[in-house]
Amino acid sequence: MAPMGIRLSPLGVAIFCLLGVGVLYHLYAGAISTRVAAFRQGSKVDLRDLLALSVEAAVQGGKEVKQVRVENTLEERSKGKTKEGVNEFLTLGDLRSHKKMYYLMKNTYPQLKVNSEEHSSVGEGVVWNRDIPSDILAAIPEGTEVPAHTVTVWIDPLDATQEYTVDGEPIIGVIHKPFTGDTAWAFVGKGTNVRARASYSSSPPKVIVSRSHAGKVTSFIQEAFGNATTIIQAGGAGYKVLSLVEPLPHDTPHDTPLDQADVYIHVTYIKKWDICAGAALVAALGGRMTTLKGEAIDYRGNERNTGGLVATVGLDHKALLEKLPTWDPEKH
Template structure:
């Protein structure tokens, strides 16, 4: 008598197959998940693309800044007072520029960390970068460099020199974007909305700006804040003498541009400086773009103690700053008096 075989109905076959697939899923799901996660982490961000996007964001933000000022709908309000007692202003120009700049970057690269001076809970702009790279960048930057998105921090200042903006001192106003990789500024963009001039730099790759032909070492021309000055004037005079030329000006972006060759058509004598010094509390979106620009040109921006500033962590820089190009930065630091942030 032949042994009896086991026969499965079509339903049984289906159940058996499903059970088998379930076992395989549990065996391999973890492996597949980890490999997919690794794949995502390997997807790098091309820094030349991010430079072009940063330029576009600064320009688009600048258009909003200019539009609001020309329409005279600033809707000005105070965000409070600084430690020195100065009002910190917020306008519709700040918010409209923030929305353009922040969402253009986030819509294009959702995984990037983007820190902005302003915050807006309204519906975001849906614009995405066209991925067009300006010919100037293609000509000067031969190739990009890919970095992991988790190593990138983007700092944006939608409207630098807001107080001057409300006073119609528009020469000081800029929009800025900075890209830091592992805390070091590598891309800086400073855009002047009312002259439509854009300065940009990619550290180690190139820039569309250059140092001036000469700088004065004795005496220095030192540019400082006009609205958040603290005790900077006495600090500068203690360092370099009472005959030092001190230039009060608005906007950190404007002050950095005063250290480099001015753009065509702009007066070469207007607020040109050799050193930029700040002694009070300042936010990193104010200074990161300038730090990248100077670094690309062989200059430096450090705390008053000569320390590098980390652009991956908190938003505040409490160590003051000294920025220079074309002069001996170390010699500058050695002349600075002892500095206590709580007294300035």
């Protein structure tokens, strides 16, 4: 039985959505080849390569999360409390998935800035073997090089986000569901393997919110859209973004009608590694993720987004924002 602090979906998909990178192989210390070392030296990186790297790391990190759950070895402990007074928990799944994703990225592209929610003093000797999945090659036949110093990587190992920003704007996002094996990816302006649904409702919308902050957001949503508004509570920012799109191939029939939403709203501060990947997926489908005031979110610098968020796909984002009551996330 899982400890009370960690809520595991009986379907095995609600919390553990990971974002990650590329195809990897294990190396003993000091065994990195001259070819790989030379590859690392460049001052530019190819964003298609980073996308491929992200997909594999997500899968590898997801395997760690799943194994920890199967073995029932969460080893949960509190990292302290959030601003709202809620315990933040650290588990063995956090650490093991962090190590897979973080060190795969840093060993392959040491010049990149990588921000992870977790930290470990013990590394892993893994690098990417530069294989690119066929669906990425089909959708994105040509690479895109950018200066390495303009790229920032955000990782949330367990709650499930890793993504890339270029000059503060989300460019690549990957979300992996370890318990179904599904991986959603997007490269803004280039391609994605997810689709918008055929229709969305705004009168009223189905709104998905954070389970841990449901009390704060309920009255806010009802004031905006009416007391009859359906509010879905869920864990994991990546999971909530996926509720806005077509179900992934292995989502169960039971999962689909319960967890499809029209809007994702968050009214308290949220860390950027939670939401950046979802912002890229939403943008790749022509949608938007903004603060409650409609402002763009800058993913550089500080890890905190203090303006709340609204994410939509297939709706008039501006018109929806105009229905929201005045709310200051910093005061709640």
